[in-house]
Amino acid sequence: MKKEFQIISDLIKNDTRVLDVGCGDGILMKHLKENKNVDSRGLEISKENVQICISKGLSVIEGDAESDLKQFPDLSFEYAILGQTLQAFYNPEKVIDDLLRVSKKAIITIPNFGYWKIRIHLLLKGTMPVNKHLPNEWYNTPNLHMCTIKDFFNFCSKKNINLFRSIALHEENVSEINNKNLSFKNLFSELGIFLVEKK
Amino acid sequence: MNNLDKVKKIVIEKPLKLDCGKTISNFPLAYETYGKLNEKKDNAILAFHALTGDQFVTGINPITNKNGWWSYLVGPDKPVDTNKFFVICANVIGGCIGSYGPNTIDPITKKKLATNFPVITINDMVNAQINLIDFFKIDKLFSVMGGSMGGMQVLQFVANFPNRTKTAIPIACTASHSAQNIALNELGRQAIMADVNWNKGDYLNSECSPDKGLSVARMAAHITYLSKKGLQEKFGRKLQERDDLKFSFDADFQIESYLRHQGSVFVDRFDANSYLYITRAMDYFDLVKQYNGNLSNAFKESKAKFFIISFTSDWLYPTSENKEIVIALNAAGANVGFIEINSDKGHDSFLLDVPEFLKSIKNFLDANYKIL
Numbered sequence: 001m002k003k004e005f006q007i008i009s010d011l012i013k014n015d016t017r018v019l020d021v022g023c024g025d026g027i028l029m030k031h032l033k034e035n036k037n038v039d040s041r042g043l044e045i046s047k048e049n050v051q052i053c054i055s056k057g058l059s060v061i062e063g064d065a066e067s068d069l070k071q072f073p074d075l076s077f078e079y080a081i082l083g084q085t086l087q088a089f090y091n092p093e094k095v096i097d098d099l100l101r102v103s104k105k106a107i108i109t110i111p112n113f114g115y116w117k118i119r120i121h122l123l124l125k126g127t128m129p130v131n132k133h134l135p136n137e138w139y140n141t142p143n144l145h146m147c148t149i150k151d152f153f154n155f156c157s158k159k160n161i162n163l164f165r166s167i168a169l170h171e172e173n174v175s176e177i178n179n180k181n182l183s184f185k186n187l188f189s190e191l192g193i194f195l196v197e198k199k
Numbered sequence: 200m201n202n203l204d205k206v207k208k209i210v211i212e213k214p215l216k217l218d219c220g221k222t223i224s225n226f227p228l229a230y231e232t233y234g235k236l237n238e239k240k241d242n243a244i245l246a247f248h249a250l251t252g253d254q255f256v257t258g259i260n261p262i263t264n265k266n267g268w269w270s271y272l273v274g275p276d277k278p279v280d281t282n283k284f285f286v287i288c289a290n291v292i293g294g295c296i297g298s299y300g301p302n303t304i305d306p307i308t309k310k311k312l313a314t315n316f317p318v319i320t321i322n323d324m325v326n327a328q329i330n331l332i333d334f335f336k337i338d339k340l341f342s343v344m345g346g347s348m349g350g351m352q353v354l355q356f357v358a359n360f361p362n363r364t365k366t367a368i369p370i371a372c373t374a375s376h377s378a379q380n381i382a383l384n385e386l387g388r389q390a391i392m393a394d395v396n397w398n399k400g401d402y403l404n405s406e407c408s409p410d411k412g413l414s415v416a417r418m419a420a421h422i423t424y425l426s427k428k429g430l431q432e433k434f435g436r437k438l439q440e441r442d443d444l445k446f447s448f449d450a451d452f453q454i455e456s457y458l459r460h461q462g463s464v465f466v467d468r469f470d471a472n473s474y475l476y477i478t479r480a481m482d483y484f485d486l487v488k489q490y491n492g493n494l495s496n497a498f499k500e501s502k503a504k505f506f507i508i509s510f511t512s513d514w515l516y517p518t519s520e521n522k523e524i525v526i527a528l529n530a531a532g533a534n535v536g537f538i539e540i541n542s543d544k545g546h547d548s549f550l551l552d553v554p555e556f557l558k559s560i561k562n563f564l565d566a567n568y569k570i571l
Contacts, residue, residue: 041535047555050538054559057566059504061525061537071526 114148229297234281247345387416414462
């Protein structure tokens with residue numbers, strides 16, 4: 001299991017109800033069920049992935065977070081997970097609103113567009129960055145709203161969202177982000193992982 | 200419809216109060232089973248048939264000598280593996296393959312009940328079938344499953360008996376029959392009743408039955424089970440055993456010939472009055488209304504794990520209506536999975552060889568049989 005999932009899993013308390021939005025092939029859901037006794041539901045857009053999840057005995061609904069989150073009642077989960085898909089929505093703001101409506105807390109991970117290699121790529125090559133976390137070209141990328149760790153920090157304070165935990169991931173190195181080291185972490189982290197709650 | 204004496208039946212002595220207000224008792228419920236019930240009695244699956252189905256889910260149907268209606272899905276080494284699961288299916292009440300229906304002989308008049316048979320509902324159907332589960336002394340089924348009207352029975356079953364199944368698979372169905380659904384059923388009923396041989400339902404005592412009307416009903420319904428694309432691909436404008444149009448009303452086109460064939464084989468195996476009663480039961484189905492406008496309440500008590508399946512080209516019970524069920528289940532905090540299967544085969548997809556569909560059921564059952 002990838003490091004990102006390990007970090008997410010560590011943020012989740014045992015015996016809770018979790019919604020994994022964009023759950024993919026269900027690796028994280030299965031891990032949470034087996035190790036944390038979590039009662040989880042998944043929402044996944046790919047039919048192929050839904051089939052894989054079903055074969056693992058996971059309860060996954062085929063659907064799109066932008067139109068299908070509305071079916072879940074208010075606060076029906078303790079955690080909602082959104083792994084590296086925020087940037088692909090037409091309206092990320094609304095998706096976050098919805099996440100924090102259906103769930104008390106949300107765990108959101110973003111590929112950091114402020115990472116130094118991405119900045120260098122754009123600065124020196126003058127073309128849109130392509131890397132491990134952003135594997136597509138500009139013309140076929142699903143990403144519509146790229147943001148940086150700093151952008152997400154600013155977004156949360158503007159939207160009155162509490163940032164409980166902010167974790168930076170660079171390769172296998174995990175570190176906490178705070179207001180003091182924000183600019184530094186924004187430059188040297190590939191991924192930001194945030195545990196948020198409405199104020 | 201010979202051989203009917205040989206079908207398996209239980210006689211339900213316990214009175215059953217029907218939605219119409221009438222109470223029935225000592226009535227027959229015909230059924231068939233496949234596979235073996237294990238000692239723990241935890242491997243039983245109750246399959247519900249659709250409008251024109253019957254209890255003969257798989258293998259050779261002894262009445263029609265054709266394959267059972269769910270032969271692709273159910274059987275030894277099939278997705279619903281009868282080496283592992285014990286599959287039970289009952290002929291619904293109102294049906295014509297041995298269960299209490301318009302063909303049942305009235306003990307007083309010694310004549311077939313015909314239209315003296317009470318109007319029954321999906322609720323009545325499942326309330327009758329729970330007796331079969333009691334008969335097998337099964338506390339908790341492993342699963343209930345069905346497509347179309349079978350799916351409606353799944354929903355009603357879980358609402359009525361929330362603790363009698365571990366999993367539930369409603370396929371290509373709805374929680375509330377739409378105006379379009381009712382309209383199409385009414386078309387079929389009017390075709391039957393417009394046939395002079397229908398004779399207000401009293402045809403069973405004479406030699407002639409309303410075959411023409413029933414056949415037209417079947418032809419119209421059959422179109423609704425297919426998709427436009429599927430029809431176009433299979434038939435297009437192809438002509439039937441002729442090189443050119445004949446400028447007549449014969450079956451020039453293959454699609455005409457196909458529909459006529461579907462109509463004519465149907466009348467050999469199905470009863471016109473049963474068709475009236477069962478379509479009526481479908482039209483009356485409105486689980487939303489039963490639960491005072493809130494479908495979620497139907498599922499509040501259930502701990503079952505649900506798996507809802509719809510098909511992209513199904514315009515009779517479209518994905519949107521299946522999703523309403525998913526939404527209601529989520530609102531009730533139920534455990535639910537959902538997939539829409541890609542298929543050009545229309546509503547009939549659940550009966551056909553649609554590999555993604557068959558795989559999804561197999562995976563769901565196998566994974567959950569291990570963990571539940």
